[in-house]
Amino acid sequence: xxxxxxxxxxxxxxxxxxxxxxxxxxxxxxxxxxxxxxxxxxxxxxxxxxxxxxxxxxxxxxxxxxxxxxxxxxxxxxxxxxxxxxxxxxxxxxxxxxxxxxxxxxxxxxxxxxxxxxxxxxxxxxxxxxxxxxxxxxxxxxxxxxxxxxxxxxxxxxxxxxxxxxxxxxxxxxxxxxxxxxxxxxxxxxxxxxxxxxxxxxxxxxxxxxxxxxxxxxxxxxxxxxxxxxxxx
Amino acid sequence: xxxxxxxxxxxxxxxxxxxxxxxxxxxxxxxxxxxxxxxxxxxxxxxxxxxxxxxxxxxxxxxxxxxxxxxxxxxxxxxxxxxxxxxxxxxxxxxxxxxxxxxxxxxxxxxxxxxxxxxxxxxxxxxxxxxxxxxxxxxxxxxxxxxxxxxxxxxxxxxxxxxxxxxxxxxxxxxxxxxxxxxxxxxxxxxxxxxxxxxxxxxxxxxxxxxxxxxxxxxxxxxxxxxxxxxxxxxxxxxxxxxxxxxxxxxxxxxxxxxxxxxxxxxxxxxxxxxxxxxxxxxxxxxxxxxxxxxxxxxxxxxxx
Ligand SMILES: Nc1ncnc2c1ncn2[C@@H]1O[C@H](COP(=O)(O)OP(=O)(O)OP(=O)(O)O)[C@@H](O)[C@H]1O
Ligand SMILES: [Mg+2]
Numbered sequence: 001x002x003x004x005x006x007x008x009x010x011x012x013x014x015x016x017x018x019x020x021x022x023x024x025x026x027x028x029x030x031x032x033x034x035x036x037x038x039x040x041x042x043x044x045x046x047x048x049x050x051x052x053x054x055x056x057x058x059x060x061x062x063x064x065x066x067x068x069x070x071x072x073x074x075x076x077x078x079x080x081x082x083x084x085x086x087x088x089x090x091x092x093x094x095x096x097x098x099x100x101x102x103x104x105x106x107x108x109x110x111x112x113x114x115x116x117x118x119x120x121x122x123x124x125x126x127x128x129x130x131x132x133x134x135x136x137x138x139x140x141x142x143x144x145x146x147x148x149x150x151x152x153x154x155x156x157x158x159x160x161x162x163x164x165x166x167x168x169x170x171x172x173x174x175x176x177x178x179x180x181x182x183x184x185x186x187x188x189x190x191x192x193x194x195x196x197x198x199x200x201x202x203x204x205x206x207x208x209x210x211x212x213x214x215x216x217x218x219x220x221x222x223x224x225x226x227x228x229x230x231x232x233x
Numbered sequence: 234x235x236x237x238x239x240x241x242x243x244x245x246x247x248x249x250x251x252x253x254x255x256x257x258x259x260x261x262x263x264x265x266x267x268x269x270x271x272x273x274x275x276x277x278x279x280x281x282x283x284x285x286x287x288x289x290x291x292x293x294x295x296x297x298x299x300x301x302x303x304x305x306x307x308x309x310x311x312x313x314x315x316x317x318x319x320x321x322x323x324x325x326x327x328x329x330x331x332x333x334x335x336x337x338x339x340x341x342x343x344x345x346x347x348x349x350x351x352x353x354x355x356x357x358x359x360x361x362x363x364x365x366x367x368x369x370x371x372x373x374x375x376x377x378x379x380x381x382x383x384x385x386x387x388x389x390x391x392x393x394x395x396x397x398x399x400x401x402x403x404x405x406x407x408x409x410x411x412x413x414x415x416x417x418x419x420x421x422x423x424x425x426x427x428x429x430x431x432x433x434x435x436x437x438x439x440x441x442x443x444x445x446x447x448x449x450x451x452x453x454x455x456x457x458x459x460x461x462x463x464x465x466x467x468x469x470x471x472x473x474x475x476x477x478x479x480x481x482x483x484x485x486x487x488x489x490x491x492x493x494x495x496x497x498x499x500x501x502x503x504x505x506x507x508x509x510x511x512x513x514x515x516x517x518x519x520x521x522x523x524x525x526x527x528x529x530x531x532x533x534x535x536x537x538x
Contacts, residue, residue, distance in 0.1 A: 143318025146283055146390075147332055147380070148308035161322050 060121030068129025113185035128170025132163025240289030264431035267441030311381030
C-alpha cells in the first residue's frame with residue numbers, strides 16, 4: 001500500500017511537473033537547444049497511453065480468460081493444445097512485426113496498435129487461466145458436482161474463485177508488459193508516452209528519451225504496486 | 234430405495250462393472266467392499282450419475298435415474314468422499330450450507346440446520362467460522378458428513394469416507410455414523426476395503442471382485458457362510474470367530490446376577506472376551522451407565538455363538 005502511494009505521487013508529479021524541469025535537463029544536456037519535450041503535454045500523452053493500454057488489456061483479459069475457460073471445459077478440451085500454441089506464438093512474435101504487417105492492411109492508427117497489443121498480451125492471461133482452473137483439486141470439483149452444483153455453478157462458485165490468485169498474476173504480467181509495449185505503437189502514429197522516446201531516438205535527443213522512459217517506467221511501477229495491493233486483498 | 238438391474242460399465246474397452254444387480258432397501262446400511270480396482274467407486278458414482286452406465290438400469294425410489302435431471306438427483310443424495318473435498322475458500326458453516334443454499338433455503342432455516350448438524354457431528358460451534366485448512370483430518374471429515382446431510386437427503390453415498398484417518402479418529406467417526414444411521418434411519422451406501430468396518434457398520438455387505446458380486450448378504454451370514462474362497466479370503470480365516478463375536482452385543486449373552494469385574498453394557502462380545510483375557514477371569518458383571526447391574530456374561534456363554 002505504501003509503495004503504491006509513493007509511486008502514484010511520483011507519477012502525478014512527473015506527469016504534471018516534467019515540463020517545468022527545463023533548467024535541470026538543460027544543465028544535463030547543454031548541447032541540446034530543446035531539452036524538454038513540448039510538442040504535446042505529458043498529461044495528454046499519459047492519458048492517451050492509458051487509454052490504449054486500458055482498451056487492449058481489457059480485450060486481452062476477456063479473450064484470455066474466455067478461451068482459458070472454454071478449453072478447460074469437457075467439450076473444449078481438444079482445443080487446449082492449439083490455443084496454448086497459438087498464444088505462445090503470439091508472444092514470440094515481436095509487436096513491431098505485428099505492426100509492420102498490420103499497417104499495410106489496416107493503415108496507420110489505433111486499430112493495428114490495439115490488435116498487436118492484444119495478440120501480445122493474451123498469452124500470460126490464457127496460460128494462467130488454464131493453470132489456475134486446472135489447479136482446482138479433483139476432489140473439490142467432484143464434491144461440487146456430486147452435491148448438485150450444475151456446470152455454471154461449479155465454474156462461478158468454485159473454480160473461478162479458487163483460480164483467481166493465479167489468473168490475477170497472469171493479468172498483472174500481461175498489463176505490465178503491455179504498458180511497456182504500448183510505447184512502440186507510436187511508430188504507427190498513435191500518441192503514447194513512446195512518442196518522446198521515438199522522436200528522441202531519431203533526433204539524437206537523449207533528454208526526450210529519458211523523459212518518455214521515466215513516465216513509462218513510473219506508470220508500470222504504479223500499476224504493479226496496485227496489483228500487489230489487489231493480490232493481497 | 235436403490236436398485237441396479239444388469240448394469241455394466243467399461244472404460245476404454247475394459248469392463249469395470251459387469252452384469253451388476255443390487256437391491257438396497259429403504260433404511261439399509263449397505264457396504265460395498267472389494268479390492269482396489271474392483272469397481273466400488275464406479276458403482277457409487279453411477280448412483281448419482283457422476284458416471285453413466287453402458288448398459289442396464291438404475292432406479293432410485295422407483296424412478297429410473299436416467300429420467301431424472303442429474304443435478305436435481307444429486308441434491309437428493311448426500312455424497313461424501315475420502316478427502317472430504319471441502320471448498321477451501323468457504324467457511325465451515327458455508328460449506329455445510331452448500332446444498333441448502335442451492336435449494337434456496339432462507340437464512341434462519343439454514344443457520345438453524347448448520348447449528349443442528351454441527352451438534353450432531355460433535356463439532357465445536359466456534360469452528361463454524363474456520364476455513365477448511367484450519368481443521369484436522371477428522372474434523373474435516375465430520376464437516377464433509379455434515380455437508381452431505383445438510384438438506385436431509387434420502388440417501389447418503391460415502392466413498393471410503395474414513396479411509397485417510399488414523400485408527401482412533403476413524404473409530405470415533407464410525408461410532409458417530411452408526412449413531413446417525415440409528416437415529417435418522419437414512420439409507421446409506423458405504424464403500425470401503427476394510428472388512429471390520431463393513432461388518433461393524435453395515436446391515437448388508439456386498440463383496441465385489443472385478444466388478445461382479447461375489448456375495449451379498451448380512452454381516453453375520455457373510456462370516457458364517459462365505460460363498461467361496463474369494464470371500465473367505467476377504468473375511469479372514471483365523472479370526473473369523475472373533476469377527477462373529479464382534480457382531481454380538483454383550484447384552485445378547487446376559488445371564489442373571491452379578492459376577493466378576495464390571496464392564497459397561499454397550500460393548501460387543503469380542504471386547505468382553507478381550508477384557509476377560511486381560512483380567513484373567515471368565516466372568517464379567519455388566520452394568521448400565523448409571524452403574525445399575527444388568528447381569529453377567531460367562532466365557533462359556535460367549536463360546537456358544
Ligand atoms: N474415469 C475413468 N476413466 C478410466 N478408467 C477408470 C475411470 N474410473 C475408474 N476407472 C478404472 O476402473 C477401475 C475401477 O475403478 P474404481 O474407482 O471403481 O475402483 P475402486 O473399487 O473404487 O478402487 P479403489 O479401492 O482403489 O478406490 C479401475 O481400474 C480404474 O482404473
Ligand atoms: Mg474407489
